[in-house]
Amino acid sequence: MKPGKLLALGAAALLLALAGCREDRQEDGALRIGVAVYKGEDTYLSNMTQAMQESVDLWCAETGERIQISLSDAQESQNTQNEQIDRFLSLGYDVLCVNLVDRTDAARVVDKAREAGVPLVFFNREPVQEDIDAWDQVYYVGSDARQSAQLQAQIVLDLWESDPDALDRNGDGVLQYMMLEGESRHQDAVIRTEVSVQTLREAGVPLERVESGIANWDRNQAAALAESALVQHPEIELILCNNDDMALGAADAVARLGLDFANIVGIDGTPQGVEAVDQGRLLGTVVMDYPAHGEALFRLARALALGEDPMEAAGLTERTIRIPMYIYSSR
Numbered sequence: 001m002k003p004g005k006l007l008a009l010g011a012a013a014l015l016l017a018l019a020g021c022r023e024d025r026q027e028d029g030a031l032r033i034g035v036a037v038y039k040g041e042d043t044y045l046s047n048m049t050q051a052m053q054e055s056v057d058l059w060c061a062e063t064g065e066r067i068q069i070s071l072s073d074a075q076e077s078q079n080t081q082n083e084q085i086d087r088f089l090s091l092g093y094d095v096l097c098v099n100l101v102d103r104t105d106a107a108r109v110v111d112k113a114r115e116a117g118v119p120l121v122f123f124n125r126e127p128v129q130e131d132i133d134a135w136d137q138v139y140y141v142g143s144d145a146r147q148s149a150q151l152q153a154q155i156v157l158d159l160w161e162s163d164p165d166a167l168d169r170n171g172d173g174v175l176q177y178m179m180l181e182g183e184s185r186h187q188d189a190v191i192r193t194e195v196s197v198q199t200l201r202e203a204g205v206p207l208e209r210v211e212s213g214i215a216n217w218d219r220n221q222a223a224a225l226a227e228s229a230l231v232q233h234p235e236i237e238l239i240l241c242n243n244d245d246m247a248l249g250a251a252d253a254v255a256r257l258g259l260d261f262a263n264i265v266g267i268d269g270t271p272q273g274v275e276a277v278d279q280g281r282l283l284g285t286v287v288m289d290y291p292a293h294g295e296a297l298f299r300l301a302r303a304l305a306l307g308e309d310p311m312e313a314a315g316l317t318e319r320t321i322r323i324p325m326y327i328y329s330s331r
Helices: 043-063 078-090 103-116 129-133 145-162 187-202 219-232 244-257 271-278 290-305
Strands: 031-037 067-073 095-098 120-123 138-142 175-181 207-214 238-241 264-268 284-287 320-322 326-329
Touching: 031 043, 031 078, 031 290, 043 067, 043 244, 043 290, 067 078, 078 095, 078 103, 095 103, 095 290, 103 120, 103 129, 120 290, 129 138, 138 290, 145 187, 145 238, 145 264, 145 284, 145 326, 175 187, 175 219, 175 244, 187 207, 207 219, 219 244, 238 244, 244 264, 244 271, 271 284, 271 326
Parallel strands: 031 067, 031 095, 095 120, 120 138, 138 320, 175 207, 175 238, 238 264, 264 284
Antiparallel strands: 284 326
């Protein structure tokens, strides 16, 4: 197990200037970075934007530069996010970092940024390559969804090979599982759902999908779905979740039902998810390394805003940055 740095941040308010080295600097030449997120309450994004701010604070302290980050929360509305992006552009921000509500709306955002001459970095929700290629000032920072699903499957496979009885609780030689999925329009949800199961099947694990549900990355929705499923299908031996918040929701359901069950696997490596693994409430999670995401996002945004070579500043070989991941498990 490789512990990561644990950080937390509550939901960001609409167009909130984050704390750091930027007070009262609107008019004195500070570099301004506009950050637009689909939902401020998303645990992983909260941790990631906080890590980005900490990278900014450290940079300001060491260099004396003045950098302001302003965060907008679209609350899951693409129309709201479009208005927030328009506002960033009208206020003359130097660079935009956008976590799209709807990745199919990327072309509009690219067109607006290009018209204003403002570099654009998408993060966490990856547009299609055509949208990234539409302008040479468009970049993407994220992780490989396929790899995250493969690592999630590896957590299960490791236990299956070392202690199959811990998974095959009813001894029938088949692993009955439930899948908790993120929102249907998010490409990572589709990939994580399909590839995790595909990886296990290809490794020879006999699987039977007993139940599934779309919980939209949300802990409460996942808890409701998991509780209902566990009551109706006590044969469930594994719960695969597209992210940690949904895994924690499943663990909440287990606790409410008073069950002895911890074969729940998430993806993200949030502080709450890692803590739940340590407590034995989750089998494991895939750590997305949000401090590395936040650092890379800041370095790239700053380089683009200042007209520096982003390849040199962020160590890029192309206009997409993929942050490595690793497994954190109780076994």
